[in-house]
Amino acid sequence: MNMHKYEKIWLLFGTATLLVFLTVVGISAFYMGNQPPSCAVTLNPEKVHETAPFDEPGLKQLGDNEYQLTIVASAFNFDVGNNEKLIQIPKGATVHFNVTTTDVVHGFELAGTNVNMMLEPGYISTYTNTFKNTGKFTLVCNEYCGAGHHLMAATIEVIE
């Protein structure tokens, strides 16, 4: 086959780039442990408030600088365990997010962080994040869920 010299260079460049990208993603996933949000566990969406740990939403300390944050989303509220809708987390803490919805599909985005997942009724969405930077982060719903969609918010503050 007669192939132009430039075409050969370009094909080689494209293949090499693809291999580099795949290697980086592979190292990130299997060596550094970066995983996408999971929703492998199911529950009865009509009995969310009676099912542990969703009967007691809020922040729970699991170990040294390790927490579990349980949140119940519903139209149009994030139940984080208090009326101020504020959660304070020390800097450098590893937080396991455990979230579900009682009614429709909601979004779960902690703006400015990598925490971003979809909540589906009947499924428990989980994600583990380590908070490296301090600041006030707003938790928003990013899936249109109804007339009060824009009112769904809570605050997570990472303190020193």
Added chain:
Amino acid sequence: MPKSQLKKQAVESPEVEEKDSLKGTFISVMLIGGFIIITWIGVWALYLYR
């Protein structure tokens, strides 16, 4: 005769292709490649920093 005509065409065509300059195509395709790499690294860095 149709046979000889075919033979003549096959010899001529690769010569014409070789004369075309692909320098501009190569540069523009490399620029797109560079743009893809820069945006990919940008998103990746943002993910790691957060």
